[in-house]
Amino acid sequence: MSKLLPGENLVLKDHPHWITVVKTVPIPIVLVILVLWADFTVLLDNYGLLPIPNFRTFLALAAIAFALLWFIVVWIRWQSISYTLTDQRIKIESGVFGRQEKIIPIDRVQDCTTNQSLVGRLLGYGRVEVDAAGAQGAEVLDHLPQPGDFRDQVFVQSEKRRGGALPAVPSATPVPANPSGV
Numbered sequence: 001m002s003k004l005l006p007g008e009n010l011v012l013k014d015h016p017h018w019i020t021v022v023k024t025v026p027i028p029i030v031l032v033i034l035v036l037w038a039d040f041t042v043l044l045d046n047y048g049l050l051p052i053p054n055f056r057t058f059l060a061l062a063a064i065a066f067a068l069l070w071f072i073v074v075w076i077r078w079q080s081i082s083y084t085l086t087d088q089r090i091k092i093e094s095g096v097f098g099r100q101e102k103i104i105p106i107d108r109v110q111d112c113t114t115n116q117s118l119v120g121r122l123l124g125y126g127r128v129e130v131d132a133a134g135a136q137g138a139e140v141l142d143h144l145p146q147p148g149d150f151r152d153q154v155f156v157q158s159e160k161r162r163g164g165a166l167p168a169v170p171s172a173t174p175v176p177a178n179p180s181g182v
Helices: 026-040 055-079 118-123 147-162
Strands: 010-014 082-086 089-094 100-105 109-115 125-132 139-145
Touching: 010 147, 026 055, 082 147, 089 139, 100 125, 109 147, 118 125, 125 147, 139 147
Parallel strands: none
Antiparallel strands: 010 082, 082 089, 089 100, 109 125, 125 139
């Protein structure tokens, strides 16, 4: 967990959406299917002619080991990215061996934009672009779960930090169009 500053309160902390892990599944699956296909077609007929004993076993184990290693690397990379929103800043951390941190003070945020594809809307992820005063372009938070909630919380924390009043909640009782009765 990232350290908070004295007096700082955690609002949201998240990793990229799980879809980033699922998107990488086809590569190792295709590899395992190709190895199985080769094992039961090409290598099955030529099993006695192969110079290495138990070549089919080694090939199958190597493909499974590669797929497992692939999943482990993808999982570690996914876990190494975190988005933290506090009442004072937005912190974007990434990296496994080398660590990069991007800090955006909440009172410097000028704009917070969300983009969601159709699949992103269905699965609950999107892209958030945060524009900060003095920054060179927007900071992009890709595959963020519930991007609308994140954007709304940035707005709320930004207004609190600047000392502005949040929009009033409309009252349940309607106000008459002509209160004087004239």
